[in-house]
Structure formats: C-alpha cells, structure tokens
Amino acid sequence: MTHRRWFTPWLLVAPAAVWLFVFNIWPSINTVVLAFTNAKPLGGGRFTGLANFTRVLNDDQLADALLNSIVFMVVCLPLLTMLPLLIAVLVEKKLPGIMFFRTAFYTPVVASAVVVALIWGWMLNDRGLVNGFAQWLGVIAAPIPFLTDRWLLLFSAISLTVWKGLGYYMIIYLSALGNVRRELHEAAAVDGAGPVRRFWSVTVPGVRNTMLLVSVLVSVSALRVFSELYVLSNGTGGPGGRDMSVVMLIQMYSRGFTGHLGYASALSIVLLVVTIGPMLLLLRLNRKAA
Amino acid sequence: MAAHAKSARHSGFNTITTGEKVLRYTLLLVVLAITVSPFLWQLSTSLKSLDEDIYAQTPTFLPEHPTLDNYVKVAETIPVWSYAANSLVVAVIVVAGNAVGATIAGYALAKLRFRGAKLLMGLFLATLVLPGEVTIISQYVTVRGLGLADTLVGVALPGAIGMLNVLLMRTAFQAIPPEMDEAAIIDGATAWQRLRHIGLPNVRGMLSVITIFAFIGAWDDFLWPLIVLTNPENYTLTVGLQYLNGTFSANPRLIAAGTMISFLPIVIVFAALQRFFFRGVEEGAIKG
Numbered sequence: 001m002t003h004r005r006w007f008t009p010w011l012l013v014a015p016a017a018v019w020l021f022v023f024n025i026w027p028s029i030n031t032v033v034l035a036f037t038n039a040k041p042l043g044g045g046r047f048t049g050l051a052n053f054t055r056v057l058n059d060d061q062l063a064d065a066l067l068n069s070i071v072f073m074v075v076c077l078p079l080l081t082m083l084p085l086l087i088a089v090l091v092e093k094k095l096p097g098i099m100f101f102r103t104a105f106y107t108p109v110v111a112s113a114v115v116v117a118l119i120w121g122w123m124l125n126d127r128g129l130v131n132g133f134a135q136w137l138g139v140i141a142a143p144i145p146f147l148t149d150r151w152l153l154l155f156s157a158i159s160l161t162v163w164k165g166l167g168y169y170m171i172i173y174l175s176a177l178g179n180v181r182r183e184l185h186e187a188a189a190v191d192g193a194g195p196v197r198r199f200w201s202v203t204v205p206g207v208r209n210t211m212l213l214v215s216v217l218v219s220v221s222a223l224r225v226f227s228e229l230y231v232l233s234n235g236t237g238g239p240g241g242r243d244m245s246v247v248m249l250i251q252m253y254s255r256g257f258t259g260h261l262g263y264a265s266a267l268s269i270v271l272l273v274v275t276i277g278p279m280l281l282l283l284r285l286n287r288k289a290a
Numbered sequence: 291m292a293a294h295a296k297s298a299r300h301s302g303f304n305t306i307t308t309g310e311k312v313l314r315y316t317l318l319l320v321v322l323a324i325t326v327s328p329f330l331w332q333l334s335t336s337l338k339s340l341d342e343d344i345y346a347q348t349p350t351f352l353p354e355h356p357t358l359d360n361y362v363k364v365a366e367t368i369p370v371w372s373y374a375a376n377s378l379v380v381a382v383i384v385v386a387g388n389a390v391g392a393t394i395a396g397y398a399l400a401k402l403r404f405r406g407a408k409l410l411m412g413l414f415l416a417t418l419v420l421p422g423e424v425t426i427i428s429q430y431v432t433v434r435g436l437g438l439a440d441t442l443v444g445v446a447l448p449g450a451i452g453m454l455n456v457l458l459m460r461t462a463f464q465a466i467p468p469e470m471d472e473a474a475i476i477d478g479a480t481a482w483q484r485l486r487h488i489g490l491p492n493v494r495g496m497l498s499v500i501t502i503f504a505f506i507g508a509w510d511d512f513l514w515p516l517i518v519l520t521n522p523e524n525y526t527l528t529v530g531l532q533y534l535n536g537t538f539s540a541n542p543r544l545i546a547a548g549t550m551i552s553f554l555p556i557v558i559v560f561a562a563l564q565r566f567f568f569r570g571v572e573e574g575a576i577k578g
Contacts, residue, residue, distance in 0.1 A: 009404035
C-alpha cells in the first residue's frame, strides 16, 4: 500500500510557508511601500514621494541615534568578541561542578532585557548600589550620574549589553572549541609554549572563523539595541531625548494616533542600510561554511 | 591555563595540578559573582521590608527581616499576575506553533522531495539576514489588518513559526541516515508514519532546544508587545514592568519584586531543561 500522496510535502510545509509570506516577505515589501507614504496607525496613507527620505536627511534626532548606535557597536565589538572566548576556555574543562558554572553564566542571557535593565537601573541609580559603595569607599564624593548624563547612560547600556551577552557568545565559542585539535596543543606544549602563548597561537587561530561570526553577530545586534536604552532612560531616550537608538526612533514614530508609520518605515530602511555591511559579511561566512 | 584545558579534554587522564585547580575555581567564582550577583541583589531588595534602609551607605545583601509584602503590594498596584498570565498565553502559543510548525516543515524540507523546495529553502534562508526590527512596522500593519491589534494572539502570531527554527529542524532531520527512511518506504510507510516513527525520535535534542528558546524569546520579548498592545489590561509582563517602573520608581522594592516575578519562572524553566540545552549545544546544535 504505497500510496505516496503528492500533496503530503505541501501539507507539511504549508503552515511555515504561510508564515514566511505573511509575516516575513510581505512585510518586507510593505516596508518599502509604506516608506513612500504618510500612513498613520489607524490606516490611510497617501503616496508622498521622497518626502520621508528628505526628512530623514535633516533629522537631528536620527543623526544622534545613528551616532549612539555606532558608538554602541564600536565599544561592544572587541569586548564581546574577546571576553566570551576567555570564559569559554575557562568553562571548557570538565571540572567537578562545571555544569553549574556554565548554567549560572548563562542566566543573564535567559533573563528579559527589561528585567536586566531594571536591575541595572537600580544598581546605577544616584542612590543605588554602585554609587553607594563607591561613596562608602570614599572613591567619589558625589554620586556619578550614570542614568542622567548622555554618554554615561549610553555606556551604562553598553556595560549591561556586554554583561548580558557574555553567556550567549560563550556557548557559541564552547561548541567551536571542541573542534580545536588537541594534538596541536600538545605539540605546542612539548615545544615549550606556555598557556598564554598557546592561547594566542593555537586556540585563537583554531576558532578564528567563529570569532568572525561572533563579531558580525555582535555588530548587527548592537545596531538593533532597544530595550536596554529604553528602560534605562525610562522610555524617554535619556537627557533631551539624545540617547535614542535607531530602533527606539522607529518605535516612537509608530505609537498612537499621531504615529507616522510612513516615516517609521523610512527609518527602518535606514536601519537596514546600516546593518547591511555586517549582514553581507555574515552571508559570505555562511556560504564559506556550507 | 587555557591550553591545559585542551590537553586533558578528550581523554580520561587528568594532569591538572592543585595550583591550576585553585586558579581555575577562583576565576570561575569571579565570573560567577559578576554574572549572578546583580540578580541576588535584586532578589534581596525585593525581600526587604519598608523599615529597612535600602539606600544604606554600607549595602547589606541579606534582608534583616525578609518579607513577601512587596510581592503582595505589586499585585495591589498593577495586575502583575494577570500580566504574567498574558505572557504565559503568548509563550504557550509560540511554543506550540514552533514545536509543530517548524518540525513538520523542517521534515518536509529535509526528507521529502517536491517541486519548489529549493526556492522555498532560499526564501527561508533569506529571511535570516533581515533584522526583525526593520520589518516591525509593516508586521504591525499586517497584524492590524488581520484585526489582531491589541490582542495577545496578535503578539504571539508572527513568532509562532520561526524561520530559523524551521531551518534548525531541517538540519536535525538531515542528520538521520537516509537508509532508515528507505527501509521504511519499502515497508510501505507513509510520510507521516516516517515522520512519527523515524523522524521525531531522532530529533528530540533539537526539538527541545527550539522549544526552550521559543519559550524564552516569547516570555522576554519587549519591543513587539510594546508596539502591538495599547490597552494596559492586555500587557504582557515585560511591558507591564516598564509601566511599573515609570509609575513607582520611588519604591525600588516593588520594582524589584516585579522583576523577580518575571525572572524566576524563566530561570526555573531554564534550570530544569538546561541538560537538554547543553546537550544540544555539544551536539553542535547551535551554530550562530
């Protein structure tokens, strides 16, 4: 009874295909369409030509947001490419209790960015743990305005992001370290190379592709930062609204009855353009791996 | 130190010296303190009573008189439990959708031959490079067009079949040797039977990894529910917490209690399932 029904594969793949078209492909096309209109959240929207894009070019807020996103990326990139590798090397060895450490190091990844930002907001508050502790030690006389100064707020969000990302990239490195050949380490050890030397000349070259992949992932996700800045700045985008990220601007322009979906879409296209560099690199890497 | 780890890795022998062991555990404890202590500090704040000075110059980690009052008070000020229920509804829909939708599609793409499969694969792959935030506005327009704006179903729906999950399941099914399928085909098994009896038992690891991540992703998401939901009654926990922050920033104890209500369930879920997760990782399940 080999009735191989021709439609079975289609039946199996249909739900995912519907989702692909309805929630991915169509919105991608529609983003471009909307960017040329003055659409509002409650519908409507007429074709307005390049009006949104002219506005983009003269938007000071967007200039700030882009600068913030790029500073964010430039600072996160080296930290999140190197620190998780060191931690992965640390948890790689199967010592007693190592599973506990791996799981514990991963906790910040599982927590919601909102929860994490609320916790850090409490610690970095003028009267919070960090300032309190530093004042108690006598290192500082007055509290450091972590959450009310433009750049300090940005760097607070960066520290939070790095802290939250450690475990995630640690896992990626951990699975790559398994492929670094043990014999190379032994050979290097026989040649008298110390641990630091072997880290640089055996481990690092062994995971070089993964480091590249991680750095692309870090860049793209840094450009997409939202929740951390939003929550740390209490939804205001910081002093004078100058701490927005590009995503925050998109969210802002889509809100409520006065929202400008057309302009939000134009901003989305700006976001796409700035992430396209790292993304192209990712595609190339994928192709190489395949 | 790094290298010692390598040389002992694959074999049973243990060349680790006491000094190195001490150094390793010291470093592990340092990283542990960095990663975990903010959560403990928040937990401690949430348990401190009103008459305890939480702004004390010398911070105390242990509450003097631990109390659950703050948890009761959060619930009195915002409907935190119904927010949690909302988050749970969203997470359950997303988990169910991915467990079923990504599995069957992954199976069809890996093991069945049909016209257009290659094109479809290409499209699935293409979506991966597009950051979700870029299309979030027109996704909102789509969801509103479906009449689902300001509903929990609207929050859950777009993520109910993740394109990455489809591809991960496909990879998992591909790892099953084709001979097993061929034998079953000769025995007259239909595609559904092969999926159930050969496919599923062999992809349990990946299935648990994608369901864990679907749950975490849905429970933790903030931007999308923030855009979709307008009525405070429909808020999910993350959106409600942000609301709590704006309203009650004067009392960090309440915010702390609120964050713990969001944080503890997800940590418990993860701690309970971490075996499957790390096993999946060791099998090379997570590749970026």
